[in-house]
Amino acid sequence: MNNFPPGFAHYPLYFDAAQQAELIAAVREGVKGAPFFVPRMPRTGTPMSVVMSNFGELGWVTDKERGYRYDPTHPVSGNPWPAMPKLLMDLWDDVTGYPVQPEACLINWYRDGSKMGAHIDNDEQDAKAPVVSISLGDPAIFRMGGPKRGGPTKGLKLFSGDVVVMAGESRFCYHSVSKVFYGESALVPKGGRINLTMRRVRPS
Ligand SMILES: O=C(O)CCC(=O)C(=O)O
Helix, strand or coil: CCCCCCCEEEECCCCCHHHHHHHHHHHHHHHHHCCCECCECCCCCCECCCEEEEEECCEEECCCCCCCEEECECCCCCCECCCCCHHHHHHHHHHHCCCCCCCEEEEEEECCCCCEEEECCCCCCCCCCCEEEEEEECCEEEEECCCCCCCCCEEEEECCCCEEEECHHHHHCCEEEEEECCCCCCCCCCCCEEEEEEECCCCC
């Protein structure tokens, strides 16, 4: 694969250092009421290596019994998810121009050794809305493939403050995080990488 699929866009250092710190502060505040939980694979119950929380009206959750889904409340506390920070809503408007607001922002925390396997974001009913992804903290290798699992992939090193948009064809392409350069950034107080992934869920 020589190029990224159509609709893929990378905005290096979209957020400056102060904005990155503001987003990390929002995550720390948000997880007070919606603590990081361990997501588990449907059927097997195998834990993923990242831990998760969410911002927004809806949060992406997964467990052994009920599998992948969006839920308006935290799976353990039963609390609603914290509101989406304004910086993220403004980002969505700026980079997507999509006429409808996102409802969910998944918070992935990659600690030492965490990765994310190849997958397509496929639990959203609004198939036209782009996905917007923000990287904070340690750099990582993001890999983008095609619409079929197991095809060739192209790697991109993402740094803190970078934003990726998956729209058009790229919206339904396999992608993964194959490596995190643990300990390279001091932004996340307990270490690692925070990824924020914004999505529109319900049909618009
Ligand atoms: O961590 C990333 O950069 C990608 C996250 C992702 O693909 C997802 O949450 O679906």
